[in-house]
Amino acid sequence: MSLELEICGKTAPIRLSPRRELFEAAADFYYLLNRGYNRKLILDLVTSRYSLSRLERLCLYRSVFSKSVSNLRRAKLVKVGALNEYGKLVIDGFNQVSTVASALIGDTLVASTDGLVRDLAATNRKVTLCPLYVSALYFLLSILSRLFKGDVVIVFDSQVSWSKHFAEIARELCKLQSLNCTALLSNKADLTVVVQAKEGIPVASSDSVIVDRVARVFDLAGELGKIISPCAVLEIVVSQVEEAQPT
Incomplete structure (x- = not known):
């Protein structure tokens, strides 16, 4: 290729x-x-x-997010050590690549009240087929190959420019990393991720719409972000917020 x-x-x-x-x-x-x-x-x-x-x-x-929403989402989080208890992992492609790319260049990441780490790049930077995002995809799959031995499904939004090429690159990188990987293109990526995650399969995503519709979530990009750029992670955690609540 x-x-x-x-x-x-x-x-x-x-x-x-x-x-x-x-x-x-x-x-x-x-x-x-x-x-x-x-x-x-x-x-x-x-x-x-x-x-x-x-x-x-x-x-x-x-x-x-509200306390009830945060608690519901936190209850879905799968720890790194428990990931191999599941035979499959579904990855929300561009969502995860964007967060890893942000970590690589030192963007501020936010540790949210629901336990997930998110980037702030969505309205500030577009995902393009450039070395930054290809490197982020490589890094993500390289680390995943050391963490997980099951089947991996990566879903890319076909409405995003260069999505077909990202899927092709993902397939090649999976071969290099000996990952049993399927890369899918979908014009309804959120729905495809949810369908692929039926029967309690974990999903790697920080998209609230997806997180609220699946049973288990693995914060893959967030975990990598905390390793790549720990000083750039800004914590907005419940304990900090509750201490400052009006009385």
Whole structure:
């Protein structure tokens, strides 16, 4: 297989400073979510009250969830040591590649209240067929080959540019790593991931829509992110938020 990679676009690290106002906003957001208020309305409210930047707002949106939602998702998390108890792992392709790519270039990652690690690149950087994202895919599959001995299904969203080429590269990399791997293209990638994960098969994804619809979740990219760039992980954890709640 011979492919010509593009030059990567914006690769300057996306950095978020952990200022006090961000954590105060997170506390209010978490408190109001637990009281049942509309998520978008209260996100607008705390953004205005604390003069949050666009990136800080995105951080709250991707990292703070109600206590009930957070607990339900945490209960689904599969630990690294238990992964081989399952014969199959389904990977949400671009979701996981994006987070690993963010870790590789030193973006801020957020450890969310639901136990998952997420990137902040979604609205700031597009996935393209360039060395950064191909390297992220290689790193992800290379480490996975050392952790997991079962069947791997990687689902790529066919509506994303270069998805066909990413699937081809994934198949070749799996062969190199001796992974029993299937790479699928789907124009309804979220649904395909959920269907592939029936009967309790773990899914590697931090996409809330997917996480809420499957039985088990393995935070593959998050675990790798904490190894690659531990100092770049900003923790928005329940204990911090609850301590700052209004009384």
